[in-house]
Amino acid sequence: MTLAVKPRASLEGQHFHAVIIGGGINGVAVARECARSGKRTLLVEQNDFASGVTSRSTRIIHGGLRYLEHGELELVRESLRERERLLRERSHLVHPMHFVVLLNEQSQRSAMKVRAGLWLYNRFAGRKSSASVGEMELKRVQRALDAGHQWSMFSYEDAQCEFPERLVAEWLREAIEAGAVVRNHSEVLAVDVVHGRARGVLLRDRTNGKDERIDAAWVLNCTGPWADRICQRSSVRTSHPMVGGVRGSHIVIGRFSGAPTAALYTEAANGRPIFVLPWNDQVLVGTTEVPDTSDPGKTAPSAEETEYLFRAVTQLFPKAKISAHDIKYAFAGIRPLPYAERKSPSAVTRRHFLHDHSSEGAARMISVIGGKLTTAASLARECARKVGISVPEPKAIAVGPGHNLDPLLDNAVVEIARAGSVSEESARGIVEWHGKRAMDIARMALVSAELRAPICPHTSHIVAEVVEAYRNECAVTLGDVLLRRVPVALGPCWSESCSREAALRVGAVLGWNEHTLGENLESFEMERAAFLRRPSPRGTTALEAAAD
Ligand SMILES: Cc1cc2nc3c(=O)[nH]c(=O)nc-3n(C[C@H](O)[C@H](O)[C@H](O)COP(=O)(O)OP(=O)(O)OC[C@H]3O[C@@H](n4cnc5c(N)ncnc54)[C@H](O)[C@@H]3O)c2cc1C
Structure with missing residues (x-):
């Protein structure tokens, strides 16, 4: 697999206040919260940010009407507050x-x-x-x-939130700006537990195959459905599975x-x-x-x-x-x-829990269990407090009648189209996916026709967005870009020929030779096929028969 990655400085022996394992929406939100408080923070993700459950959800930002059936009134209240915050911010x-x-x-x-x-x-x-x-x-x-x-x-x-992948990309950037060190395509092999306390992690950087040992005051396991696996690898024994x-x-x-x-x-x-x-x-x-x-x-x-x-x-x-x-x-x-033995899945609470491993011989290690896209930011505040960071409650936000921000977006679209010399359709796409970064992308687009070109003939999103993803959003592979930072490959007409065309256009700007282009394309198509499953022709016939 070709990894278009800048050489990474070694982290061997470095000390962090918090090492966060897992770069889904929860891990990224926690890293942002810790870094904003000025604490040294490291975020490690084995694949790409938002490549786990976060990009496989229904993408609704909701209070959870259905949770009322289960009497989860506090969860509904919290979720509605967070929904409102996301709608505004x-x-x-x-x-x-x-x-x-x-x-x-x-x-x-x-x-x-x-x-x-x-x-x-x-x-x-x-x-x-x-x-x-x-x-x-x-x-x-x-x-x-x-x-x-x-x-x-x-x-x-x-x-x-049609693209939680983009929300994660924005929070990630804010975490980096606040000083967080972040590593995707780096796997935590184990948490170091010595004398009853988590002391750091051993990680393998998949971009260069190097193993590094890192010290930490706190280790936060934000690996979602992988949470129990991290404990198993680290010989931290819980009385029952957490997830x-x-x-x-x-x-x-x-x-x-x-x-x-x-x-x-x-x-x-x-x-x-x-x-x-x-x-x-x-x-x-x-x-x-x-x-x-x-x-x-x-x-x-x-x-x-x-x-x-x-x-x-x-x-x-x-x-x-x-x-x-x-x-x-x-x-x-x-x-x-x-984990809830013998409970039907729909009756299991959608609340999150912070599991403290002190009583299991791993003090200063916390596992985050559960949660929703909607409540990731409030989960992060709670988690940061748990590791000794003082996080003020954000200003109260009145839940109230819906708001319509379309006119503001419309103004931004006209401005971006002019600044980047791109169509209003492209400008709208850029504003909707990149928010306040849209102007940087427009300025980049102005530089050349190749950067202003659409990524493939069926989309209005442009090559400059891809370059931004590689330069400033930690994208390493073509999959990181086309499935998450600029997720055009989730669109209605994406096909193998779009992948080829996109790789050609991106490769021309990034200076890929034929070999690099071929490798990028091959690994992208493998990832796309493993994630977005198309029913086989036999499966399609069976589906038609079953629906009759
Ligand atoms: C079908 C479905 C529908 C949903 N719909 C909604 C919805 O509409 N609205 C809503 O609010 N919520 C929804 N959710 C819930 C929501 O998607 C999840 O709660 C949320 O995405 C979990 O985020 P996370 O960061 O905890 O996990 P993830 O996004 O899975 O992140 C965990 C990360 O840890 C990484 N990792 C694992 N092991 C290691 C290791 N050894 N080293 C480094 N990294 C590692 C993984 O690669 C992964 O990226 C839905 C969930 C599902 C499954």
Whole structure:
């Protein structure tokens, strides 16, 4: 694999206040919090930042309407506060989104229960009533639904972060600016535990194969579904597993006739909740809950899960004649839920826990268990306090009526288009993904036509964004760029020819020779195929038969 990485300074023997293992949304948020307090901080990620569960989620920033069923009122309150903060502070990445709860005569939840739940949810969210989806849209959804059922619809508002990968990239940059040292493609082989205390970590830098030993006052295990594996490697014995891994899968299908512009929240035939969401010019359908303790890095949707999700969406929209060929890809992630023996996965709390390993012979080692995209920032504050850092509570944010920041974005788009001499469409893409960094990218784009060129013929995102990712966002591989920093390869029409075209355009600017280009392309295609699974032709035929 070719790693276009600048030589890295050795970390051997260096001392940090906090070493954070795992660069998902939680690890990056914790590193940012520790570094901002002025403490020496190291963040280590075995693959790439946000390549784990964080990029395999449903991407909703929500209070968790469903958690009310389980009486998790405090979690809902906290999540709504954090949702509000993200909507205001990261308005280019996190957008308000209308949701419609759909019930029919077979639904396990009654209309009364949903109404009561929404009343409470709206009160917590500071709204007097549900934000209503327009009559026209409700009628459009109604027309597209299976006419053989009596549908009831209830609308409310939550939010969506289409690209948590970009949120992680921004927080990562803020961590670095605050002084954090960060290493992706570097694996922690073990935590050093001596005389009952965590003293540091042994890591292997995969870009050069070198092993380095690092000292630390605190070791924070933020590896999500890998958390128990870190303990096993370090001979830290817990009385029971910390994580009860539950696989969740999604399918992504092309936009179909009658596809809703609001997010739909309904029940599959087995009563499990299902989301059908507009996402990235496609439709995201999820999710499943399958206990899974296998290697989280190799997780993939099973044929049964793909069939279950496909059947759910075709039964909901029979008139759209969605075919198995419309499935662009499927992907899966392991929810790092707190271990709970004999509890059904949906009943396990979505709260996070900080597991202190002092009583297991590893003082000053903390494992972060659970959490959500939505609450990563509050988790990070709690975690930083646990390691002796004083973190003030951020200014209270009033949860209240939705906000519309579109006019501000519109102004920025015009300014960026002018500054970079790029189309308004490209400028919009740059503003939405790069926020306040958009102007730096526009200035870079002005330098040459190659930098202003689209990454592939089907996207308005430009090569300058890729260069920015390599230069300033710690991207090492082409996969780091096209799947996460500038995630155009998640788009509706990405194909092998787009990958080739993108590699050619990027390679021309970065000066890759034929060999480097070939290696980058090959490893990118391998990563893409392992992550975004396309049903095989046989699988497609079986899906068509099963949905009939
Ligand atoms: C199907 C599904 C849907 C979800 N939907 C939502 C949603 O809509 N909204 C929401 O708020 N939340 C959602 N979540 C939850 C959310 O995605 C996760 O809680 C969150 O992403 C966990 O982040 P993390 O940083 O803890 O884990 P990860 O993102 O998995 O990060 C852990 C990192 O640790 C690294 N690592 C592991 N071992 C090592 C090692 N030895 N050395 C170095 N690094 C290592 C891994 O490579 C990985 O990148 C969903 C989760 C799933 C699975």
